[in-house]
Amino acid sequence: MPGLFDVRLKGETHPLRLVVVLLSMLVLLPVKAVSSEPSPPLQVKVAEPYVDIHTGPGRGYPVFHVVERHAPLTLLFQRAGWIKVETARGRIGWVPRKALLSTLDGSGETPELQNLGHEDFTGGHWQASVLAGELEGVTSLAVGLGYRFTENLTAEAMFTQASGNFSNTKLIDFNLQHQLFPRWRISPYTMLGTGRASIEPRATLVRPENRDETLAFAGAGLKAYLARGFVLRGEYRSYVLFTEENDNRNLEEWKLGFSLLF
Amino acid sequence: METRFLPAFLILPLLLPAGAIAETADDISAVRDADPESVLDPQIERRRIKEADIDSENFEAGVYAGILSIEDFGAQPVVGVRLDYHLSEDVFFEAVLGRAEAGETSFETLNAGVRLLNDDEREFTYYQASVGYNLLPGEAFLSGGRTFNNALYLLGGAGITDFAGEEHFTLGVGVGYRLLVNDLIAVRVDMKDHIFNLDVLGEDKTTHNLELTAGVSLFF
Numbered sequence: 001m002p003g004l005f006d007v008r009l010k011g012e013t014h015p016l017r018l019v020v021v022l023l024s025m026l027v028l029l030p031v032k033a034v035s036s037e038p039s040p041p042l043q044v045k046v047a048e049p050y051v052d053i054h055t056g057p058g059r060g061y062p063v064f065h066v067v068e069r070h071a072p073l074t075l076l077f078q079r080a081g082w083i084k085v086e087t088a089r090g091r092i093g094w095v096p097r098k099a100l101l102s103t104l105d106g107s108g109e110t111p112e113l114q115n116l117g118h119e120d121f122t123g124g125h126w127q128a129s130v131l132a133g134e135l136e137g138v139t140s141l142a143v144g145l146g147y148r149f150t151e152n153l154t155a156e157a158m159f160t161q162a163s164g165n166f167s168n169t170k171l172i173d174f175n176l177q178h179q180l181f182p183r184w185r186i187s188p189y190t191m192l193g194t195g196r197a198s199i200e201p202r203a204t205l206v207r208p209e210n211r212d213e214t215l216a217f218a219g220a221g222l223k224a225y226l227a228r229g230f231v232l233r234g235e236y237r238s239y240v241l242f243t244e245e246n247d248n249r250n251l252e253e254w255k256l257g258f259s260l261l262f
Numbered sequence: 263m264e265t266r267f268l269p270a271f272l273i274l275p276l277l278l279p280a281g282a283i284a285e286t287a288d289d290i291s292a293v294r295d296a297d298p299e300s301v302l303d304p305q306i307e308r309r310r311i312k313e314a315d316i317d318s319e320n321f322e323a324g325v326y327a328g329i330l331s332i333e334d335f336g337a338q339p340v341v342g343v344r345l346d347y348h349l350s351e352d353v354f355f356e357a358v359l360g361r362a363e364a365g366e367t368s369f370e371t372l373n374a375g376v377r378l379l380n381d382d383e384r385e386f387t388y389y390q391a392s393v394g395y396n397l398l399p400g401e402a403f404l405s406g407g408r409t410f411n412n413a414l415y416l417l418g419g420a421g422i423t424d425f426a427g428e429e430h431f432t433l434g435v436g437v438g439y440r441l442l443v444n445d446l447i448a449v450r451v452d453m454k455d456h457i458f459n460l461d462v463l464g465e466d467k468t469t470h471n472l473e474l475t476a477g478v479s480l481f482f
Contacts, residue, residue, distance in 0.1 A: 040307060042311055042315060042316060043306040043307060044306070044311060045306055055401065055409070056399070056401060056411045057351055057411070058351040058396075058399045059351065060399060060400070061399075061401065061411075072306050075311075075316050076317075077316060077317040077318065077319050077445075078313075078316045078317065078318045078319065078320075079318070079319045079320055079348060079481065080320060080348035080349065080350050080351050080354070081349075081350045081351055082351060083316060084445070097313065100313060105306075105309065105310055105311035106306045106307045106308040106309045106310075106311070107308055107309060107310045109310065111311040111312060111313055112310075112311075112312040112313060113313045114312065114313040114314045122312075122314075123314065128347070128355075130355075130391040132420060139431050141420065141421070141422060141431070143357075143391065161422060161429070163422065163428070163429040163430070163431060168429060227349070227350065227353075228349075228350070229349055230349055230353070258393075260347055260349060260355055262320065262347065
């Protein structure tokens, strides 16, 4: 990678450098740069005849108050699909997030709901995944964290561990996923990735020698959007391990699990 | 309704110091905001609001401690950390990391000097990801004036247990209770079974390792 270093030495603004900066900014995104300064309270006013206020964040909590049309509601915070609100009289309670659709913001429009899933893409979001599968006949478990940049593209880092009777395999990979039809409820995707594999044979074997190798893989899968922010995910991966013996090894893996979008 | 408020407005100037009355427009709008909610055209800031602008507090992070009964190796203290994501009022996801130290089997106790595992192998560490379902959400009443939101939930998941020098695929099932002290702090009690196969004692057998813990967590 001498080219990259040349660019840094010269100190010029180069597209590559910009990409590096943008990538590092992405890492900092969830820290919410906005929250550092106390922002004015978010207020909407009710546009439907009324909105029910519940005592707690759930459909079973009783309605103890009703806010009429044109009355203001201060939005305090959101949790698990419910928003804690304060009325003009100082009553505090909860409304479902969908109640925002019955309100208007200061500009006279309905607040835009955040879409996490196959609806219109309304901005980048994170994707945390847990997958279980089979790697060369051994049960594997994987956790991953990804970021969806565009409607189609998601970048993800994943750690996979497969503990078998003969060896303990650990994979760390970085992959790019491309959703072919992002608006479909069941959405196919393809992926390309690279990473490192560490294979520790069980001590009882003759050659207890740990191996650490570079890998590349291609894969394809399906994402099924089950609920808002919740995706069932299954995929197939075909790995190539670049071994030191100049004898590349192929591994196959099936994975099934879920992703959370937030 | 207006006549009910009239005396209050008449008395108000008498109670307020002279300086406060002199204040103008700002004060008037403040009074209007505090009016009954049927008032037309409330003064709200002219700005576009998106759902993403609302502070979301879907994550819960916490610590817990309790007792883990490691099959054949006695009941031992366990500590752990957890991270939860609350997807909806019904479903949440949890990742935990817990650690305990296995005690001695009765075989080791009876035969002084026999050690089945060394100290490193006795470390019991587990990582687990679970799905939780809030089965019975509700309110708890401490006294007439204090109400807490709470829930009884079920947990099911899978993970890896590092014990006896090996890593074991583990299933975890449990039940727990969460009480929210306020919007920020929750107190939890969990009972969980860690199920995995272990062959330390000669035969490959499925072990049930019951864990009872209490913890505190913060929402953010």
